[in-house]
Amino acid sequence: QVQLQQSGPGLVKPSQTLSLTCAISGDSVSSNNVAWNWIRQSPSGGLVWLGRTYYRSEWYHDYAVSVKSRITINPDTSKNQFSLQLNSVTPEDTGVYYCARDAGGGLYYFDYWGQGTLVTVSS
Amino acid sequence: SSELTQDPAVSVALGQTVGITCQGDSLRDYHASWYQQKPGLAPVLVIYDKTKRPSGIPDRFSGSSSGNTASLTITGAQAEDEADYYCHSRGSKIDHLYVFGSGTKVTVL
Numbered sequence: 493q494v495q496l497q498q499s500g501p502g503l504v505k506p507s508q509t510l511s512l513t514c515a516i517s518g519d520s521v522s523s524n525n526v527a528w529n530w531i532r533q534s535p536s537g538g539l540v541w542l543g544r545t546y547y548r549s550e551w552y553h554d555y556a557v558s559v560k561s562r563i564t565i566n567p568d569t570s571k572n573q574f575s576l577q578l579n580s581v582t583p584e585d586t587g588v589y590y591c592a593r594d595a596g597g598g599l600y601y602f603d604y605w606g607q608g609t610l611v612t613v614s615s
Numbered sequence: 616s617s618e619l620t621q622d623p624a625v626s627v628a629l630g631q632t633v634g635i636t637c638q639g640d641s642l643r644d645y646h647a648s649w650y651q652q653k654p655g656l657a658p659v660l661v662i663y664d665k666t667k668r669p670s671g672i673p674d675r676f677s678g679s680s681s682g683n684t685a686s687l688t689i690t691g692a693q694a695e696d697e698a699d700y701y702c703h704s705r706g707s708k709i710d711h712l713y714v715f716g717s718g719t720k721v722t723v724l
Contacts, residue, residue, distance in 0.1 A: 556712070600705040601703065
């Protein structure tokens with residue numbers, strides 16, 4: 493059974509960097525057939541995909557255009573986890589952040605999710 | 616803005632059948648998945664690859680798809696099925712790799 497455990501601060505000041513971590517158990521961040529994602533849910537409820545990292549003999553990253561200039565998703569193989577960094581945050585970045593596994597196979601669905609982290613951007 | 620369109624809310628009497636639809640161009644090329652979300656909790660996958668149910672999801676949940684429309688049907692809705700439901704697929708545009716619907720609130724009366 494795959495489990496994703498998120499950690500990170502719930503309050504970030506405007507213009508600073510949001511940093512979250514997703515620890516994986518029951519799978520490996522280096523698995524050759526899945527992808528590891530970050531998804532945000534706005535206070536109004538909508539879900540938005542932010543980006544992903546995955547390993548296929550080398551590491552790959554894809555990011556949503558809306559955050560591409562500000563986002564970094566990195567794997568940490570020594571700790572079997574991956575992280576999200578979002579720079580220069582504004583109040584519009586407030587929301588619940590989820591990590592999730594894309595089960596792979598070219599079907600593009602998320603079979604395991606972290607518990608979610610509410611991040612508020614406020615001074 | 617979401618590339619997948621859902622009705623904001625539907626209601627269903629206890630034990631009856633309700634359908635939720637999701638429309639979008641990406642559904643012509645890519646398979647839909649569906650997620651159930653209850654307040655304060657993470658989304659849970661209920662349908663993937665248009666019609667398949669993960670282990671542990673009751674068989675009253677079923678999925679179908681035709682053209683640019685995907686559907687989730689709950690046959691014999693239970694009180695615990697009251698939740699928000701989101702459809703999802705790969706996006707049809709290169710800069711929208713994954714897209715979600717806006718969500719449908721299902722109320723069980």
